[in-house]
Amino acid sequence: DQQVKQNSPSLSVQEGRISILNCDYTNSMFDYFLWYKKYPAEGPTFLISISSIKDKNEDGRFTVFLNKSAKHLSLHIVPSQPGDSAVYFCAASSAYQLIWGAGTKLIIKP
Amino acid sequence: DVKVTQSSRYLVKRTGEKVFLECVQDMDHENMFWYRQDPGLGLRLIYFSYDVKMKEKGDIPEGYSVSREKKERFSLILESASTNQTSMYLCASTLLRSSYNEQFFGPGTRLTVL
Numbered sequence: 369d370q371q372v373k374q375n376s377p378s379l380s381v382q383e384g385r386i387s388i389l390n391c392d393y394t395n396s397m398f399d400y401f402l403w404y405k406k407y408p409a410e411g412p413t414f415l416i417s418i419s420s421i422k423d424k425n426e427d428g429r430f431t432v433f434l435n436k437s438a439k440h441l442s443l444h445i446v447p448s449q450p451g452d453s454a455v456y457f458c459a460a461s462s463a464y465q466l467i468w469g470a471g472t473k474l475i476i477k478p
Numbered sequence: 479d480v481k482v483t484q485s486s487r488y489l490v491k492r493t494g495e496k497v498f499l500e501c502v503q504d505m506d507h508e509n510m511f512w513y514r515q516d517p518g519l520g521l522r523l524i525y526f527s528y529d530v531k532m533k534e535k536g537d538i539p540e541g542y543s544v545s546r547e548k549k550e551r552f553s554l555i556l557e558s559a560s561t562n563q564t565s566m567y568l569c570a571s572t573l574l575r576s577s578y579n580e581q582f583f584g585p586g587t588r589l590t591v592l
Binding site: 374377399400402409410411412413414417419457461464465466468469470471 | 482487509511518519520521522523526528568570572574577578579580581582583584585586588
């Protein structure tokens with residue numbers, strides 16, 4: 369039973385436009401949500417997080433939105449750049465662990 | 479900066495061999511994790527440890543064991559490697575009292591079992 373779902377395996381976006389990556393979850397007890405970015409042959413790196421008591425967190429070109437009633441969060445990247453091409457993982461914090469989504473591969477087209 | 483290192487970036491082993499994957503972190507983190515990453519399946523937790531000599535099974539522990547004799551080191555052992563264990567293996571660590579459980583990852587080991 370997947371508690372964190374990323375339903376889009378891949379997404380292609382034009383350079384300079386907005387990239388929107390989506391994530392759904394089932395457990396309303398999660399207290400934090402995190403986004404990680406992963407390049408091939410490297411470990412994931414932390415990008416941005418949001419507390420369950422917030423609905424928005426912004427860091428430069430990256431903004432995460434949380435809709436608790438819909439159990440949905442999204443990561444917005446504006447503007448998208450070629451270096452943003454990577455796999456993005458959504459994760460939910462639970463006890464000592466992170467519960468991971470399957471990832472979305474973002475491709476930024478020149 | 480937190481540094482998590484893994485003993486090998488690429489490894490090729492034969493079916494039936496015993497395989498050791500080592501992970502070391504330098505930030506005095508209590509919690510350490512082993513994941514495998516396969517396309518379309520995300521990160522699946524194999525084992526984790528929250529203290530020296532302590533270990534807990536994750537979602538897919540079958541065919542694996544772990545060892546944590548020192549706080550900074552967490553080893554993953556494949557007792558008898560099989561072709562379905564061909565994967566990217568990722569080690570991570572985090573502070574026990576981290577507010578949102580941010581995990582710091584090593585570079586990964588790409589294991590191929592022939």
